[in-house]
Amino acid sequence: MYNFIRLLKLCKPHAGMLLLGAFLASLTVLANVGLLAISGWFLAAMAAAGIAGVHMNYFTPAGVIRFLAIVRTASRYGERMITHNATFLLLSEIRVKMFATLSRLNNVDLAMSRSADLVNRLQNDVDALDKFYLNVLLPIIIALFTIPIVMAFMSAYNAKVALICFISLMIIGVLLPVLLSHKLHKQADAETRLSAELKAELADTLKGSRELAIYQAHDAQLTRCDTLSQQYNSQLYTRHKAIANSNGLSTFVVQLTMLASVFVIIPLVATGAMKNVELAMLALFVLASFETVLTLPAAFIELPVALSAAERLFSLEDKQTPAPYKKHDQVNNQHALGLELTNVSYQYSGAHNDALRDINLSIAAGNKVALVGASGSGKTTLVNLLTGLWPLQSGSLKLLAAEHSVELSSLDANERFMQLTIVAQQHHIFDGTLRDNLRFAAPEATDKMLIEACKQAELGSWLNNLKNGLNTRLGTAGRKLSHGQSRRIAIAQALLRQGNFVVLDEPTESLDNHTKYSLLNTLEKVWADKTVLTISHDPVMLNRVDKVIWLEQGQIRAMASHAELVENEPDYVELITRF
Structure with missing residues (x-):
């Protein structure tokens, strides 16, 4: 949590751009949810009107659908432009801070660090934080902003359906990410460490190829690199497997929730307590509402990797020991000291x-x-x-x-x-x-x-x-x-x-x-x-x-x-x- 807060502090200089991107992304999600729900109602209403042979006002819902489609397109374009610009701004902030940290380290800290490891921190660990805003922070903000709005509208139609949907949203958006984050936390540390070790060993192998040839140690060095590569690939496989399992479980929960909602609504339609066209609307409303949290499991899978990279970067910053410097004009303009x-x-x-x-x-x-x-x-x-x-x-x-x-x-x-x-x-x-x-x-x-x-x-x-x-x-x-x-x-x-x-x-x-x-x-x-x-x-x-x-x-x-x-x-x- 401490490193997460320190990452948020790095976002502060560009907070306006980051929040604007989050607002446009949330607007896109809400427009998409509304578009799917109203489209479901409109198609069902048109079909029912055709079967009954009656006229209906299709201009208003068609206009609303057109409006939501335009909002979704415009906000999606704006969100992509703003969020990616904000990502580059944040990335430049992190790169500059990291380079400034390295430049202020004393020679003891630099001498005790492998040059390849420092390059890895400057490049790969910083690149890992490239995903912090888009893949971690943005999904969390979207979920916090959009879930209350979606639940408020759904509760207006049916509280039971809203409760079922809310429980499923919490399973996908909270329970599953927490379990994944806990499971992958140590794995993320190992993945970051192995990645750094592998790159450092490969760099040493290339730089020391002459010495390895002289001492006939190429095979032993390549075996070490291959072992690290296999260990690193194993960590990647574990994370990708977790992502695949998470996506499959999320899809299963979404389908069960929509099916449960339909079973709740059918008796209401049969007794006339709810119009039949609202069945399609609510079913699609429930389906679309999961767009608010579907990216959260992946965000919490990326979070340990980002925090592990951040810890490596911040560990260098924490080594700095600022000295009480003062200006001394008396040493200036002397011929010798x-x-x-x-x-x-x-x-x-x-x-x-x-x-x-x-x-x-x-x-x-x-x-x-x-x-x-x-x-x-x-x-x-x-x-x-x-x-x-x-x-x-x-x-x-x-x-x-x-x-x-x-x-x-x-x-x-x-x-x-x-x-x-x-x-x-x-x-x-x-x-x-x-x-x-x-x-x-x-x-x-x-x-x-x-x-x-x-x-x-x-x-x-x-x-x-x-x-x-x-x-x-x-x-x-x-x-x-x-x-x-x-x-x-x-x-x-x-x-x-x-x-x-x-x-x-x-x-x-x-x-x-x-x-x-x-x-x-x-x-x-x-x-x-x-x-x-x-x-x-x-x-x-x-x-x-x-x-x-x-x-x-x-x-x-x-x-x-x-x-x-x-x-x-x-x-x-x-x-x-x-x-």
């Missing part, structure tokens, strides 16, 4: 040891500092905490600006990344032109600025040899680039930024010596007045920094210049040589 970490510790969920433990360090504004350490020593964790993409668990992390110090957690994402320029080790290249990719870093940059950044990143000769220049498409994930070219494009993007604190993760990786030396000379000039923190094990890079911070098992083992560490620490020499 210092950094101070006090008692910073971090532990990953489920891990026994701390990734970082009681880190205390200070970097003065304008300093060039390197982080070194074996794999798992905490380098990347420290940088992720600095960028704010992973939440700080304990301790204090401050940016030092002139005479002020500002807690990093008090800056919102825009403020933080206005100050930070980051070149990550894994850098994504978008499927677009070189110009498009560079302008992600500086949307207002001119072509002259883009070309200059490429030259500074040692991409000048490569760019000059490109037939289409900045208009060259780089392919999905930069597949047309070498790893070294991809790294230099990332550095060109960083050069276009005006951040005051630069974070570089293995900036010289995959570069030849000539390119490396030229690039480092350029970076020293361009970022001479910036604070630079580099993760690197390259002796050439380490020899150019002011201080090296050596991390080991989540703690600082030593802080000194590269020359001092080389002279006094044999383990340090082995570390940078090994890398």
Whole structure:
């Protein structure tokens, strides 16, 4: 029920359109019920008049029938147009909300989720909610609005028939849906879970086809996919079987109700308490009245699926932990920022040891500092905490600006990344032109600025040899680039930024010596007045920094210049040589 209410809240911005669609749909149902009932009376009356050889006024009922037919057609057209437009509006609302939720998740939540599962939530779970309004909410609203009106008119003719019809309506519209919903609730959760697992496994199979071929594990992986497919198909069969049984039972109840109504009416016609032409009218009236609830069983079958999908989406939203962000003008327009970490510790969920433990360090504004350490020593964790993409668990992390110090957690994402320029080790290249990719870093940059950044990143000769220049498409994930070219494009993007604190993760990786030396000379000039923190094990890079911070098992083992560490620490020499 809680997730149902949250879904209703998503409908609030478009409530007017949704209610208008429900009104037109209800009007269509009432017009159809009235049309069938009056048509039954009219045909029976015309037949009786013909047998008796008397005249009757057929203009009025014919006019009413024509009017109801026009109302039904017009309202049906309007209902289809309005309800489908409302569905698209609601779907766009859900998609935007879901994408905004993913964009606000911290890296811990994203890292602990399979990318295929997140795509499945963004696409398939959202698509499952596509049916929420049309197939779930709309039938419920129609039933609540039309059943009292139909029962009021039917009671005016015969209370017993109305009671029989009402009981049958409750069986089809309430009892049967409740039973189905209870029966299929757990099945819906399993169906949604299996669908997500199957899509994730298929995505992994396609992405990892090379590794599966190398290790000859294709058969085992395909067997797993086939097992999940069979389990998922079994769940679908159960739901479709329930729908078929529900439709059959509903039809049976409708026919029994009409037959029972006829048996109630026949004695009244025989005694003259009711006109014979009203027998056909009431029989068809009873038959048509079930249009108000016939879609409810299917709605309650779809409801658990929609709620299960909603629960998966809302579970991501519930992971968000809004921070008390404030605007800090004192960090703006500074040439460089210092950094101070006090008692910073971090532990990953489920891990026994701390990734970082009681880190205390200070970097003065304008300093060039390197982080070194074996794999798992905490380098990347420290940088992720600095960028704010992973939440700080304990301790204090401050940016030092002139005479002020500002807690990093008090800056919102825009403020933080206005100050930070980051070149990550894994850098994504978008499927677009070189110009498009560079302008992600500086949307207002001119072509002259883009070309200059490429030259500074040692991409000048490569760019000059490109037939289409900045208009060259780089392919999905930069597949047309070498790893070294991809790294230099990332550095060109960083050069276009005006951040005051630069974070570089293995900036010289995959570069030849000539390119490396030229690039480092350029970076020293361009970022001479910036604070630079580099993760690197390259002796050439380490020899150019002011201080090296050596991390080991989540703690600082030593802080000194590269020359001092080389002279006094044999383990340090082995570390940078090994890398």
